[in-house]
Amino acid sequence: MQDHTTQQELKDRLSLIESMIAEGRRNTESWGWAFVLWGVVYYLAIAWSAWGHSVWAWPVTMLTAAMVTVVVASLKVGNLPGTTLGRAIGSIWMALGISMFLLFLGLGLSGRLSDQHLFVAVISAILGMANGASALILRWKVQFVCAVVWWVAVVTACFGSDAQSMIVFLVAIFLCQIVFGIYGVIAETQERKRRGPLHA
Numbered sequence: 001m002q003d004h005t006t007q008q009e010l011k012d013r014l015s016l017i018e019s020m021i022a023e024g025r026r027n028t029e030s031w032g033w034a035f036v037l038w039g040v041v042y043y044l045a046i047a048w049s050a051w052g053h054s055v056w057a058w059p060v061t062m063l064t065a066a067m068v069t070v071v072v073a074s075l076k077v078g079n080l081p082g083t084t085l086g087r088a089i090g091s092i093w094m095a096l097g098i099s100m101f102l103l104f105l106g107l108g109l110s111g112r113l114s115d116q117h118l119f120v121a122v123i124s125a126i127l128g129m130a131n132g133a134s135a136l137i138l139r140w141k142v143q144f145v146c147a148v149v150w151w152v153a154v155v156t157a158c159f160g161s162d163a164q165s166m167i168v169f170l171v172a173i174f175l176c177q178i179v180f181g182i183y184g185v186i187a188e189t190q191e192r193k194r195r196g197p198l199h200a
Contacts, residue, residue: 030076031093032184034069039177041065045104046170055111058104066101089134096130117157120169124153131176142183146176 041061049057103122107113128150135144149172156168 030184030188032181032186032188033072035177035181035184037068037072037181038065039173039181042173042177043170049113055108055113058108058113062101062104066097069097085137089137092130092133096126099126116162117165120157120165121154124150124157124169124172127172127176128154143180146180149176 041064045058045061048054048061100123103126107119113119128147131143131150132147134140135142135147153165153168153172157165160168
């Protein structure tokens with residue numbers, strides 16, 4: 001009798017863990033818009049810094065994107081209760097955002113954004129780490145593929161030519177920010193349709 005109870009408890013715990021992981025994935029999918037926003041902002045910053053040769057390109061675009069993210073997130077999230085897993089994933093991305101903002105601000109204002117290889121390697125490594133950590137916590141292969149793409153960009157930036165480095169970086173932004181973000185938006189929309197309208 002004790003063995004059966006223990007087995008049932010283990011099954012219940014495993015089911016709880018699986019539902020928490022699924023909820024974490026849905027929570028990440030609900031941030032798909034932010035992935036798209038930041039992907040577009042990266043492209044804008046790259047274009048501005050390449051054509052305008054401005055040290056303000058990255059700091060200004062990053063600050064603007066951060067403000068838009070905070071405003072939209074506060075409107076979207078409201079006072080919904082957070083889960084422990086959601087807070088853990090959110091903490092990873094918040095730490096990434098702060099790190100990247102300080103990095104872009106410092107490199108932009110100091111004029112040290114000129115080493116393309118170092119810039120692409122550092123940014124890709126940071127984004128690969130955040131995607132990889134989230135993917136491992138959520139056991140999510142799609143996001144882990146994003147991490148691998150960012151890590152390929154790191155290696156290419158270290159060993160490839162200027163052109164190869166930039167091409168792989170631009171492709172990584174497209175796949176891991178814009179495509180992954182659109183995937184999240186579509187998945188969230190389908191989940192909302194599946195659950196049907198909410199009634200008070």
